[in-house]
Amino acid sequence: MSVQDVRAFNRFYTGVIGALDYGRHLYAPYTLTEARVLYELAHAARLDAADLRTRLGLDAGYLSRILNRFEDGGLIERGPSDSDPRRRRVRLTGPGREAAGLLDERARDTVGALLGTVAPRDRTRLAEAMRAIRGILGDDSATGPGEVVLREPGPGDLGWIVQRNAALYAAEYGWNSDYEGLVARIVADFAEDHDPHRERVWIAELDGRPAGCVMCVRDDAPGTARLRLLLVEPEARGHGIGDRLVRAVIGFAREAGYRDLVLWTNDVLGSARRIYQRHGFALVAENPHRSFGQDLLGQDWRLELHGPGD
Structure with missing residues (x-):
């Protein structure tokens, strides 16, 4: 610059x-x-x-x-x-x-x-960019201690998503490198081919450092978006970052015209499941499976974004 x-x-x-x-x-x-x-x-x-x-x-x-x-x-x-x-x-x-x-x-x-x-879907990004400028140039009120900022990924952030998912889930749940491979494929597919009007990644920053992430991508079912790779760093928990990220996905999916928002998770991820429930997601299916070196109970959750009359 x-x-x-x-x-x-x-x-x-x-x-x-x-x-x-x-x-x-x-x-x-x-x-x-x-x-x-x-x-x-x-x-x-x-x-x-x-x-x-x-x-x-x-x-x-x-x-x-x-x-x-x-x-x-x-x-x-x-x-x-x-x-x-x-x-x-x-x-x-x-x-x-x-x-x-x-x-x-x-x-x-x-x-x-x-x-x-300014298009509604761009207003949050505009506000975040303004706060970033103020914080970088020394305005402590823009990014004070404990303040969370959501932003688009920059160079290296997609790699950070893969690395932190792999390291965190290995440390907290004992998942093996199969999970890192899955995350790498999801991130690579997004990086190589995504529609910026219908798909997006958010990086959450706490005190200027990456502290969480989430993705919104198109699902195979028509009119359906999928929430993927929600993650919050252990030291950043308690600041409402998970709720902020999920709200961002829901708002974006509504603005993009999706009818439904779905996600897949596992029952051991209790904190994430409570966030989904708070935001209105409903459990629609459960299936036991052996993945990532563990016996798990997979769960499918769904949120209806637009009612029949919308």
Whole structure:
């Protein structure tokens, strides 16, 4: 990645946002900086002028002129800080909250119009990409401790799915290399030939590291999708990653127009089965089998995505 890549993205994104703000309607009668000051004051229980200056990275004189204008217009009131009498507390008045509310409503309408141009199936991916950019560039609130991000696989991730499935199931259930071969074939089939509008892989990240995965692929039965290779790393359990991954598959399958979503699992995988049950899957068949060096009870589960009238 180069400086030119970043500058090109900045030009594109500011163009997209600016194209929806004809005649500065979004911020009028305020400048962009003034609108940001109103936003911060509206979303903080109490804020000192010094804290506001630090949060926004503004010159002290510039911020003072903005606050003077707001005070003259009856939008704010200033007084001694609760924590330090030498500091000045800033608080919105009733008219100030109305002005901030109007700006917030305009911003919501603008972003809503922008999202209206994005296909529903792409909105989650867009949000995840935005959080990734913020987190990589140092915004701790984007990917704070314990925050889960779902994303598409990057280079090496498909290999990671094979390796982690093989290692984890060998360690926890004693499955042999036959299972690694099965996972490798599933992943290779997806990599070599898949329809991105009807099939997808998700990688779950926890604190920036891969922590889980799942796949949604076409099944042989018409109108049916299949959930495959749900996995959550042991140290990442308890963060709701399995539920997030299953919800992502269900939502994608519905958007793609599938009527049913099916999966095959084994009764020893109790945690995974409880996730499937929570999301409405019903057990439709059980069959004993000898696979992966173990005697297992295979289970077929099904979720109806669209009722007869849909």
